[in-house]
Amino acid sequence: MTWPGPAGASGIELRHLRAFAAVARRRSFTQAAEELLITQPALSRTVAQLEAALGVRLLDRSSRGVALTDTGAEFLIHVERTLAAFSAALAAARHESTLRLGFSWLLPDPWAQHAIARFERETGAQVELVRCDNPLDDLDRQAVDVALVRGSRPVKAAVRTVHLYDEQRVAVHARPEATGDGRDAFRGHPAEAVGDALRWRDAHEWTLVVNTASGTTGPWCWPHGDGPRRFVETANFDEWLESVAAGRGLGIVPDVAERRIHHPALRFLPLDGAPPSPIRLAYRPDTGTGSMLLRRFLDAALEAVVTCTHAAEA
Template sequence: MAKENLNDLTAFVAVARAKSFTRAAAQLGVSQSALSQTIRELEARLGVQLISRTTRSVAATESGERLLITVAPRLEEIEAELSALRASQDKPAGTIRITTPGHAADSILLPKLARVLPDYPDLKVDITTDYTMVDIVEQRFDAGVRIGDQIAKDMIALRIGPDLPVAVVGSPAYFERHAPPRAPGDLVNHTCINFRMPTYGQLHVWEFSKGKRKLNVRVEGQVSVNSPPQQIEAALKGLGLAYLLKDGVQEHIDQGGLRSVLADWCPTLTGYHLYYPSRRQSPAFALLVDTLRYKK
């Protein structure tokens, strides 16, 4: 039976169960004459009479009873599945895949999700920590998180966190061997921990600003790493100065494991943003957006 004839089978089931064209037509919201024509056309296609009609009664024939017993449960199963599908679109469910730097995952995503996910057991969030500039469409991510000025212009971007001050830090052991720098130019005399950009493989240029003055400094050192946690660990071990988000090292500064220098030259970066390619949102994604949205 062709898919387009499912409506005809539904009409037949309604007539056979109601034993009345009048009542079945009312249930289906069609005219009695249109319903009668539908049944006649169905019978013609099948080559068998399904409904016995008299002036006093309407009833399924033997063939009609056989079809009713076979088809009615299957139609009910189809309708139940379609109803469940429609219901799933009205509540947050499914899996959302996000690529994000580890710092954003720890400081923003996980704390905010912890307040919401327990209320939505059918919603899952798959977080991949990555420091490369991922093509979320090609890699089949639903969204990504990056610092605001790193996001492609064709993406929808939503701020999810405050601006991020930068800090240059070193350990007390390092400063026992080296005088603290007083200006960015002094860094040429210091050992620094380079950060190798994961996307392009180039070493990160340290950016500084003070008033209207802006300086970019290419630093030198014995160690290069490709993730901020390694930078922090290297700095704690006295291997050199590191250029990091201050929020990520504040605890070490407070505990005395690291010391901040060049504070008056360190810039503030645009905060983390959630980015995604389309304005069409499922209930699950809409909930995620509302949960992560930055509120001052």
């Protein structure tokens, strides 16, 4: 597939877009070449051809590495959407039906198992699970078709959401023996002062570890300034988990984590008065996946909520 470039320039092909996307994602010509199974000189020539055809510089190259220019960052968004749409078109032509579900950490149970099994049984399609640091970013790039989102932070105007149910919040902090000083890491008090529960209204005393990409609890949860005075920011779930385990602060997380995370350095506590944390499915109405397939997944997801609720009440 080729698009005509500017007058006097060669046309742009899919290989040019794939090469640029790989370098932009890896921030390295060496790693991108390994991913694409081509030599680094061949990759450099391909990207240079793309820049020449467009008449713009997409990447800044220096001894420190590779960085996107402002134009390159904007172009990357469209390139990833183009490549995703092309892959979806090929899958449709081959009668392959796959729905990509993006999530950042710990799919809620048993909802996920019920929803996926029902969807695959009723449609014959498959759910591809895609772990990503920020599912909404991947949804925007069309790297996933639907994203599981925890918390109440707003989404872009082009994104629609379906509320599934609410999770209860719990607190988690490093065990005193893990930090080595016998003191409560998030307030500086003796460990015995923590007690058997914490209160949401005491948040101003905490140092809170926040996952800024996909966390459920952060400064946005206290709109009137009643929240923690100190924050430790992390960029994904793994960084958040290890920061809490290292005693850098207190973590607040949905209660699924208490059932599913078994970390020897962590202790979970009830959190009195904490508002629940909603679970939503986010999607774009203009997704490359067939609208009927997406609708069937949303239906299966909501039916799974009912099934799980009845089972819990039984």
